[in-house]
Amino acid sequence: MTTISDIAAKLGISKSTVSKALNNATDISAAMRKRVLEAAAEMGYISRRSYGAEKKLCILIENMDYKTPNQFGHDIVQGFLQMAEADGWSVEVVPLTMEFQRLTPYGVFMLDHGYQAAFVLGFSLLDPWMQEFKATQIPTVLYDNYIKNNPYIASVGCDNQEGIELAIKHLIGLGHKKIGLISGPLDSYILKARYRAYLGALKKYKLEVNEDYIGLGYFVAESTRTYIPRLLEHGVTAILFSHDVRAFSAMTECSDRCIQVPRDLSIIGFDDLPMTAYTTPPLTTIRQDRIGLGRCGYFAINCLLGGLPIGSILLRAPLIIRDSTGPAPVE
Template sequence: MTRPPTLDQVAERAGVSRTAASRVINNAPNVSRATRDAVERAIRDLGYHPNRTARALATSRTDTVALAISGERPEIFADPFFAQVIVGVSEAIEETDLHLMLCLATSVRGQTRLRHLLDRRGVDGMMVMALRGDDPLARIAEQSGLPTVFGGRPLRGEPHWFVDADNAGGARLAVEHLIAQGRRRIVMINGQTDTNVNDTRRRGYLEALTLAGLASAGTADGDFTEPSGHAATAALLAGRPDLDAVFAANDNMAAGALRALREAGRRVPDDVAVIGFDDLAIAEQTDPPLTTVHQPVRALGRELARMLVLALAGREPTPLLLPTRLVVRGSA
């Protein structure tokens, strides 16, 4: 039986010391790019597989990272947005030796579990998402001292590492499109108002109106779900029956708006135009198909994981703002 290659053989093949090879394998910081490339090439050529148990004991690493979402119900992982984020994270993690753990961290029980996990160093680093207001999850992550990357910025503070989309710019594109079509009584359906994502989308909505010399025709609060978009639109119609356009802070609420408008006998887009945000699968399934702002949700997940991998390797990744663009369909 052929014996598996050893660390000494990897070092010899790479032309580096055994210590240098070990540092690369254990993702230690301050290793030159040339050394890292040479060792990684030797590992591939030889088919070397480190002893995971010995590696963990030697480095106090678990080779596990957590994606913690500020939510209470497991169903949140099936939400089309978070499902795409998880797919993107998984794609990037598959390129490494890391394992992925999913955590919910809104309930007291969920926060206690997460704190226990972090206290015993059950993971090497974290990705956190869906923070609301003064979210305890942000403090838990900070107190852990572990490398942490934020998916979207929190409402308060500026994290060291984050991946976000250009939410304000995307909202401006949406409202500018409505104005260019001659719409003048444009309302907005907010998502959860204690989130940065809603705050920046609302800012983009107001900026576009201000630049055009228009005022908001009204806003109503939802919670990023279809039923809340339906209820918010019904309330807006009651207060502004002459509204001629709806900008919803996500596609789920825009779908609810379409349903409410249909029930009220309003034709879309003839009487009222509707635009959403995200460009999820539901945007192509509504009647009419939904004009929306596309954000690269799966890419957000991939970049989130890649940024964490760089941080774990002792590098200093740069925060990333992903572009958004308008996708025009039948609703506006």
């Protein structure tokens, strides 16, 4: 375990200077404190402050709304808080940006705030801290991301393969043979996982895999405007969406184009957001138990803090059948 003496020797400064930097003393320059924190983080130093009177965890969140019950991240945060606060932890929810990550190393941030572990939501593969997670010695749990070969990192999510296979099987039972996918760009671990699950399910059930049945785009409304008519032109009769929000947009687009759901096109979302039961028609979707995911996030952190190098926790992803899927149109 890295000590204050080790940090002092590396930097060629006194142990008292290192101690002052790590304990926020006022008689040390900001530049020196930054230098010490960066070295401490690089060497895997664990501050004694982290094991003091206050038990502190953080939820780091980016690209995910969470403040109101209708937003995807809300229940994940609440599930985590329910478990952590009952065990006496203080939890801070910290919104982040890529720019902040570029300016502040992950280890420095955690040391500076005295956090013992982090639950990370909404990161893409492009986030700077995703690279730092590969070598960190700070217990860290990722939602819908995965880091190999680091015993201090765990992940939680749902079984995308199972959920998408259930969706494809349901559509096959309704007579659909040409099933499309509309998704965000493949710059996130989870969108890649759902894309692979879609391809795997088509192959499993011996359906045609055709690039013309797939639409990938960053902007939700623009993607649906572009790809729904294009997929329909290629004879697609059902579309799986990577998220419910994209499915909502598709239902609006279909209404504007006088495409009747599910008579002309069946639609399946992913997430089971609260409003899915109240769309017109109610949305068939793959459910993520978001409260459960938050609880699993805390469970995984507890394991890591206890020295148990847990890998991944996957929850079941049931298909919730509503009225946006129906028999394939007769050709």
